[in-house]
Amino acid sequence: MKELEKKIKDKKAKIGVIGLGYVGLPMAVEFGLSGFSVCGFDIDCEKIEKINKGISYIPDVKTENIAFLVKEKKLSATSDFSKLGDMDIIFICVPTPFTKAKAPDISYIISATDSIKENLKKGQLIILQSTTYPGTTEEIVVPILEGTGMKVDTDFFVAFSPERIDPGNKVWTIKNTPKVVGGLTEKSTKLSSLLFSQIIEEEKVFPVSSPKAAELCKLLENTFRAVNIALVNELTLLCRRMGIDVWEVIDAASTKPFGFMKFLPGPGVGGHCIPIDPFYLSWKAREYDFSTKFIELAAETNIMMPRYVASLVSSALNERKKPMKNSKVLVLGVAFKKDIDDPRYSPSIFIIELLLKAEVSVSYNDPYIPSIVISGKEFNSKEISKEFISEQDCVIIATDHTSYNYKDIVEWANLVIDTRNATAGIENKEKIVRL
Numbered sequence: 001m002k003e004l005e006k007k008i009k010d011k012k013a014k015i016g017v018i019g020l021g022y023v024g025l026p027m028a029v030e031f032g033l034s035g036f037s038v039c040g041f042d043i044d045c046e047k048i049e050k051i052n053k054g055i056s057y058i059p060d061v062k063t064e065n066i067a068f069l070v071k072e073k074k075l076s077a078t079s080d081f082s083k084l085g086d087m088d089i090i091f092i093c094v095p096t097p098f099t100k101a102k103a104p105d106i107s108y109i110i111s112a113t114d115s116i117k118e119n120l121k122k123g124q125l126i127i128l129q130s131t132t133y134p135g136t137t138e139e140i141v142v143p144i145l146e147g148t149g150m151k152v153d154t155d156f157f158v159a160f161s162p163e164r165i166d167p168g169n170k171v172w173t174i175k176n177t178p179k180v181v182g183g184l185t186e187k188s189t190k191l192s193s194l195l196f197s198q199i200i201e202e203e204k205v206f207p208v209s210s211p212k213a214a215e216l217c218k219l220l221e222n223t224f225r226a227v228n229i230a231l232v233n234e235l236t237l238l239c240r241r242m243g244i245d246v247w248e249v250i251d252a253a254s255t256k257p258f259g260f261m262k263f264l265p266g267p268g269v270g271g272h273c274i275p276i277d278p279f280y281l282s283w284k285a286r287e288y289d290f291s292t293k294f295i296e297l298a299a300e301t302n303i304m305m306p307r308y309v310a311s312l313v314s315s316a317l318n319e320r321k322k323p324m325k326n327s328k329v330l331v332l333g334v335a336f337k338k339d340i341d342d343p344r345y346s347p348s349i350f351i352i353e354l355l356l357k358a359e360v361s362v363s364y365n366d367p368y369i370p371s372i373v374i375s376g377k378e379f380n381s382k383e384i385s386k387e388f389i390s391e392q393d394c395v396i397i398a399t400d401h402t403s404y405n406y407k408d409i410v411e412w413a414n415l416v417i418d419t420r421n422a423t424a425g426i427e428n429k430e431k432i433v434r435l
């Protein structure tokens, strides 16, 4: 332990990052910039090639930083997992999706841990960062690693530390966001905390008593968001019936300086976290004969929102004596939230699928996503122009990217379904239908 401690303090510890995606790459770069030598491991050869050429593929990571680190030999990437044996510290940042039946799919964690097992060396510290159910580190990762005959604490160290990165967030970054750490043993927690305090302020590292507590902490954070988003989504449906503007109500409630936190309704939840993570908890809860009712209810409410948006399109067209079938609808934004390039589980995709089923002629624009495959069909992002927008029967603002000129869009469009309140302040009751 002392040896690794010294290496961390001297920034001589070699860091390996398995999974160079939205979580792994920014962290690899942050450690590189703070003086550590980092090697990224991935199965995606395109990503490896880009990094080694000094090119970023994640909007929050600057190409100049990658180029600088590669030139300084502080960052490299490889698919040769035997090099894991040369690392002192290994992060696991691989995907944790769910199966069709909404059960956790931790096969990526298992495969990454298997690669570590094959190359495990005495004194290494392994930190799992992929979001997962409480117990994964202790029940899955550690037994695989101990399959080598080596033991935690005596031979190697293990911790779980949830990732809180928020793509597109310019205020809260890796450097200033507090980091929770739960080691399997005291030594594991101490080493992991010391490591994180090299890239973020020491007082922002928050140790907890076990990996389970750290794993559940992450699920609590995301379940909290899912449940509160569901609450405002439900309120939105009620407000429409009651003829009350939900956005005005939320703005008013947000003036309360204590005891209230602002959440916004929308076309549904998307991304790799909010729609998935709560299910990891409800799945694990079943092992304890426990039903997580809030999670189920929130999921039910949020999943319904794309259908609700499609129904708003249908009724607004109906009012204009137009059938859905063969109507032209432009969806603005397929990223799951504004100003990012990530379409995973985006509600826009579900909306487009529903429109296609209703035989609508659908097109989309997204400045961050040039093409996308939906229902087996490839779509290319359409240029926004006065001519194109005015040809559409309806424009849906599904993602409120900052670069859109909402005034022009409303002026040129025949009908706008605004799911994000992006047209706030633009008065045009005839054209705009807000959520």
Ligand SMILES: NC(=O)c1ccc[n+]([C@@H]2O[C@H](COP(=O)([O-])OP(=O)(O)OC[C@H]3O[C@@H](n4cnc5c(N)ncnc54)[C@H](O)[C@@H]3O)[C@@H](O)[C@H]2O)c1
Pocket (backbone or CB within 6 Å): 018, 019, 020, 021, 022, 023, 024, 041, 042, 043, 044, 047, 093, 094, 095, 096, 108, 111, 112, 129, 130, 131, 132, 163, 164, 165, 166, 167, 272, 273
């Ligand atoms: N994206 C976010 O905003 C965010 C935030 C917090 C936590 N998380 C969690 O972090 C984890 C990673 O998410 P992400 O968004 O970075 O995913 P991602 O898909 O962007 O990146 C994962 C990377 O892992 C690679 N990979 C898959 N299997 C591998 C293997 N066996 N060995 C090596 N590489 C492998 C993939 O090729 C990919 O490059 C997930 O558990 C996610 O829930 C994500």
